[in-house]
Amino acid sequence: MKYIRNIFFLILLLGSLNTFAQTDNLTRAYNSMQKGNADSARIYIDKAVQESANKKDPQTWYLRGFIYKEEYKKYESNNIRSGLRDTSVNDLFISYRIDSSHDNKEATFSTLKYLAATYYNDAASNMDSVHFHQAMHAYNKHKMIMKKISTSNFNALDVQFYDALGEIYSGYFFSAPLFETKRKFLDSARKAYDAVLAINPDDFSANYGLGRLYYNQAVNIITNLPVDAGIPEVNKAQDTCAHLARLSLPYLDKAHKLEPLKIEPVKGLEGDYYMLHDSEKFQVNKDLEEKIRQQQSPKK
Amino acid sequence: MKKIFIVFSFLTLLSVSAFGQFEQTVAKIKVAFIYNFTRLIEWPPDYKQGEFVIGVLNGSPALLTELNSLAQKKIGNQQITIKNFKSVDEVNKCNILFIPEASNNMLAEALKKIHGTSTLLITESEGDVKKGSAINFIVKDNKQAFELNKANAEKNHLTVSSSLKTLAATYFEQ
Numbered sequence: 321m322k323y324i325r326n327i328f329f330l331i332l333l334l335g336s337l338n339t340f341a342q343t344d345n346l347t348r349a350y351n352s353m354q355k356g357n358a359d360s361a362r363i364y365i366d367k368a369v370q371e372s373a374n375k376k377d378p379q380t381w382y383l384r385g386f387i388y389k390e391e392y393k394k395y396e397s398n399n400i401r402s403g404l405r406d407t408s409v410n411d412l413f414i415s416y417r418i419d420s421s422h423d424n425k426e427a428t429f430s431t432l433k434y435l436a437a438t439y440y441n442d443a444a445s446n447m448d449s450v451h452f453h454q455a456m457h458a459y460n461k462h463k464m465i466m467k468k469i470s471t472s473n474f475n476a477l478d479v480q481f482y483d484a485l486g487e488i489y490s491g492y493f494f495s496a497p498l499f500e501t502k503r504k505f506l507d508s509a510r511k512a513y514d515a516v517l518a519i520n521p522d523d524f525s526a527n528y529g530l531g532r533l534y535y536n537q538a539v540n541i542i543t544n545l546p547v548d549a550g551i552p553e554v555n556k557a558q559d560t561c562a563h564l565a566r567l568s569l570p571y572l573d574k575a576h577k578l579e580p581l582k583i584e585p586v587k588g589l590e591g592d593y594y595m596l597h598d599s600e601k602f603q604v605n606k607d608l609e610e611k612i613r614q615q616q617s618p619k620k
Numbered sequence: 621m622k623k624i625f626i627v628f629s630f631l632t633l634l635s636v637s638a639f640g641q642f643e644q645t646v647a648k649i650k651v652a653f654i655y656n657f658t659r660l661i662e663w664p665p666d667y668k669q670g671e672f673v674i675g676v677l678n679g680s681p682a683l684l685t686e687l688n689s690l691a692q693k694k695i696g697n698q699q700i701t702i703k704n705f706k707s708v709d710e711v712n713k714c715n716i717l718f719i720p721e722a723s724n725n726m727l728a729e730a731l732k733k734i735h736g737t738s739t740l741l742i743t744e745s746e747g748d749v750k751k752g753s754a755i756n757f758i759v760k761d762n763k764q765a766f767e768l769n770k771a772n773a774e775k776n777h778l779t780v781s782s783s784l785k786t787l788a789a790t791y792f793e794q
Contacts, residue, residue, distance in 0.1 A: 539644075
């Protein structure tokens with residue numbers, strides 16, 4: 321339906337141009353598009369937008385945006401950093417901005433929504449440990465467009481996105497061989513999970529993810545301690561370890577409250593209290609772990 | 621627009637718990653302390669020959685793993701050897717004997733066994749430093765720390781460096 325509407329809009333524009341029987345670059349661009357020759361249309365429209373008569377014409381910019389969208393579909397639909405797509409979006413926004421009557425609004429927004437969807441799909445399909453920077457780029461583009469053309473609430477989507485990003489950075493944190501590198505990925509993961517918790521403080525994944533990161537960094541501090549470290553160095557490592565265990569506790573506690581039957585947060589609490597030498601609370605959580613295991617085991 | 625952002629945790633995929641190793645961390649701290657004691661306490665000449673033996677009474681797997689990491693090291697010319705004794709009867713000449721809290725019921729027997737030797741006795745139960753132990757691990761401010769009883773060390777002909785005294789959480793002359 322949207323496609324038909326876009327075509328209808330183009331026909332209207334074409335009709336108005338034919339009325340004046342123009343043979344300038346703009347008309348040539350329309351004519352080329354009508355013949356399905358987007359490559360040729362692109363050459364003419366690039367010239368047309370340079371002409372002073374067209375610079376403030378919303379229809380010219382809409383046509384350019386439309387042509388670049390077609391070119392994107394033809395040549396760069398697999399390129400997440402497609403310049404053709406970016407140009408199309410940019411031109412469509414220019415068209416909307418200078419179109420005081422907003423006559424083109426529906427067609428412009430329809431095309432922008434299509435492009436926003438392509439960014440979204442690129443973000444989703446690139447959300448993995450190798451391409452996640454591309455995914456972030458595409459997701460931000462999607463949001464930028466949708467925020468301008470709709471009143472969509474991105475909270476639910478942001479939670480999903482940043483949870484996934486936190487998990488990717490956590491994966492790098494766990495697999496990084498060097499302590500300094502781990503610290504860097506911990507920081508990136510923390511920022512992603514913080515973004516989730518700013519929207520939804522009761523998000524299990526973010527609470528669990530943060531508690532798990534701090535716990536494991538505490539373990540790493542001690543694991544990386546040279547066995548011949550002097551006592552002052554050992555004490556300094558213990559201070560850092562205790563600090564991280566304390567940071568971990570409220571997140572794992574929250575994760576446990578959110579998902580009381582999950583064992584992992586309870587195991588994390590056990591570990592935190594063990595590292596803090598709090599044998600009483602360690603035992604409480606160890607007993608709780610056992611209780612959960614019994615509840616989960618099949619009844620005989 | 622149907623896709624959603626899903627990333628499977630690689631820990632989940634590998635079925636690995638994210639919360640292991642906590643016993644190892646505490647054991648490692650104790651072992652780091654024990655290694656420091658070897659450098660800040662001096663043994664008499666007859667204990668500076670042969671292997672430098674660190675014995676433990678029923679050490680936990682985590683503790684033994686960490687202690688075994690010392691086995692590559694030397695104290696002076698002495699190669700460190702780790703021995704895990706199942707009972708006090710098994711205890712023979714060692715430079716250090718560590719009695720973990722779970723084996724503390726063997727303290728009195730162990731004290732008799734090492735009487736007159738130059739074994740540094742390390743424990744980790746409240747009050748042990750007043751029962752004959754030279755060094756007793758304690759927890760202070762959520763951290764592993766230790767008490768030092770100079771007299772108990774000197775009874776076994778061990779010389780305690782002044783710096784170890786300052787590093788102890790509690791120091792007893794007698």
